[in-house]
Amino acid sequence: MTAGSAEVDATVVGAGPNGLAAAVTLARAGLSVRVFERAANPGGGAATAELTLPGFRHDVCSAVHPLAFESRFFREFELTRRVPFAVPEISFAHPLDGGRAGIAYRDLERTAERLGVDGKAYARLLRPLVERSTRVADFTGDTLLRIPRDIPTALAFGLAALEQGGPLWNARFREDAAPAMLTGVASHTILPLPGLATAGAGLALTAYAHGKGWPIPIGGSQSIIDAMVDDLLAHGGELVTDHDVTSLDELPNSRVTLLDVTPRALSRIAGDRMPERYRRALGRFRYGNAVAKVDFALSEPVPWSNEELGRAGTLHLGGTRAEIAAAENAVAHGTLSESPYVLVSQPSVFDDTRAPAGQHTLWTYTHVPAASRADRSEAVIRQIERFAPGFRDTILGMSSRTAIDVEHHNPNYPRGDISAGTPDLAQLLRRPVLSPDPWRTPMSGIYLCGASTTPGPGVHGLAGWHAALSALRNDFGTSALPVLATDRASGRE
Structure with a gap:
């Protein structure tokens, strides 16, 4: 040819x-x-680059890769034979006030056991998708205009998204941990809540979390x-x-x-x-709203109130489902939340190539209106301190980027929209x-x-x-x- x-x-x-x-x-x-x-x-x-201090390597945008194991391209490419990954036992965690937390283990049943009265409802919602996580990835990884090859998977996915993307999203739950966990993942989309697209993305990512996990590439x-x-x-x-x-x-x-x-x-x-x-x-x-990113060089691991949070590859900060929805809907209306949703990853806990011995890197971002020039470092620190008192004292260095800075670094993120x-x-x-x-x-x-x-x-x-x-x-x-x-x-x- x-x-x-x-x-x-x-x-x-x-x-x-x-x-x-x-x-x-x-x-x-x-x-x-x-x-x-x-x-x-x-x-x-x-x-990946040194953004804070020499020897501290930070991921410039994406840090944790739920699709590294599930994407059909990466499966065909045999990525796992080329790149070593750490796969945390806890895919993601969601701290709540009072030292409580929703913990998403790779094991769905173990996760459900820890969720108490809502455990069975959480497992019933996710099990059909977790058992078909690769098929979910194949269905969502192609144009939705084509007839799905796996109709049962598409139907299960669609019904779950209709529930979690509409006014009945709380109907199956009685407590706050399980719905907060689902909302924390759905909020990756930078969209108003609830919504069909947020629910669909959140359910797919949660299925991967309980299927093969959310891997972190070494290096x-x-x-x-x-x-x-x-x-x-x-x-x-x-x-x-x-x-x-x-x-x-x-x-x-x-x-x-x-x-x-x-x-x-x-x-x-x-x-x-x-x-x-x-x-x-x-x-x-149409282009969407944006992120403001804050990276930290730390003298020690984040001092989470709940020690189990230190074993999570990803954390979603912001409190209850209602609190996170309020923060995300504020961004959708062009304003900044005083208690923002913050996405957090601490890769150096699993990969000692990221920081000098005994020290750590911390990756965070929060959502802001498109083209925002707001420096959100203080808001991010306050939200982390809410669940990890004393965090501020561990900070050795910091790199903060506004939405405009994010666009300047990568023009594929118009006005800071990392979803392009x-x-x-x-x-x-x-x-x-x-x-x-x-x-x-x-x-x-x-x-x-x-x-x-x-x-x-x-x-x-x-x-x-x-x-x-x-x-x-x-x-x-x-x-x-x-x-x-x-x-x-x-x-x-």
């Missing part, structure tokens, strides 16, 4: 997880591939990126960093071009090549346009492959993989799935 007069068969813009997934897939199909990355190092939303998220770059280079691909692409005219002649960018950026880069009707369709794509587009139900169906092949544009050989396309945000590589498969079908005439498994050529067994 050569490209005639083309300099390379395929050009990819962006070396984040999706761009690299596309590049790896095309290189494995025997094509010559060249990747251009704006930053000095590849990674995008999965980069940081960059380890995932490094494995993908290694495979790309081993199969003849090229990576060019420090190269900001502002126009399609700047790229080498190639049969196909795949862009790991937002629809807004594509419109700018494509210029007059883009049909006006498609430009208008992309102009209707509101992931509500309408835009899960129309991401970025309503089409059974949303990665393909009306411009010949041009594809979108970023988080603004199906299946949406997260480190899963699926948008890039789907876009590459679409390019192989439409421009190279093959529907065969390239073999992505490890081999001797990649230098890994």
Whole structure:
């Protein structure tokens, strides 16, 4: 499959997880591939860097990877054979006042036992999804316009989402821990609560938590990126960093071009090549609210009031379901909460490569209105102190980024939107346009492959993989799935 007069068969813009997934897939199909990355190092939303003090390595965006074991792309790529992971016994935890907490063990039954009167109800809700967690990942990892291959899984998922996404979301529960746990996970979406899309995302992530767990890559998220770059280079691909692409005219002649960018950026880069009707369709794509991120270098582990919280890979702070819903709905209305929802991970508890001996890193973010310039470090510290008195005294260094800072670091996060587009139900169906092949544009050989396309945000590589498969079908005439498994050529067994 050569490209005639083309300099390379395929050009990819962006070396984040999706761009690299596309590049790896095309290189494995025997094509010559060249990747251009704006930053000095590849990674995008999965980069790792020293953000606070020397020797403290922090994940720049994503830290914990629920889809590392469940994404079909990563399963085909055999990621677990390439990257070592820590899989905490406690996938996530949800502290409540008075030293109480909801603890999500990988073992669903153990989790239910600890939830008391609500344990059976929690297990009944989650068990059908936990038992089919990989099928849930496959169903949610494709465009929702296609008829699901596994109808029973889709029905079970849909019924659970209807319950937890509507006014009856509290009907099955009597106490506060179980609903708070579900709300803490659903709030990853940065959407109002309750809602169908928040419920769906939360239920899927919770199913993965009790299925295979929420893994943490040893060495940081960059380890995932490094494995993908290694495979790309081993199969003849090229990576060019420090190269900001502002126009399609700047790229080498190639049969196909795949862009790991937002629809807004594509419109700018494509210029007059883009049909006006498609430009208008992309102009209707909506971007959402944002995150403010705070990273900490610590002298010791976080002094949680409930010691069991120290064994959790991820924590959701904010209190009860009602409190978190109030905080998230405030953001949806353009205001800041005085008691915000805070997502927390302490990877150095499981990975001693993250900090100097005896010291620790702490990763946090909270939600803010789009384009907010608010520094939320004090609000985050206060919320952590609520459940870990004395935390402030452990802080050695801190890096705080506003929503505008987040966008400046990565233009794929417009106004700080790390989802690269509101992931509500309408835009899960129309991401970025309503089409059974949303990665393909009306411009010949041009594809979108970023988080603004199906299946949406997260480190899963699926948008890039789907876009590459679409390019192989439409421009190279093959529907065969390239073999992505490890081999001797990649230098890994």
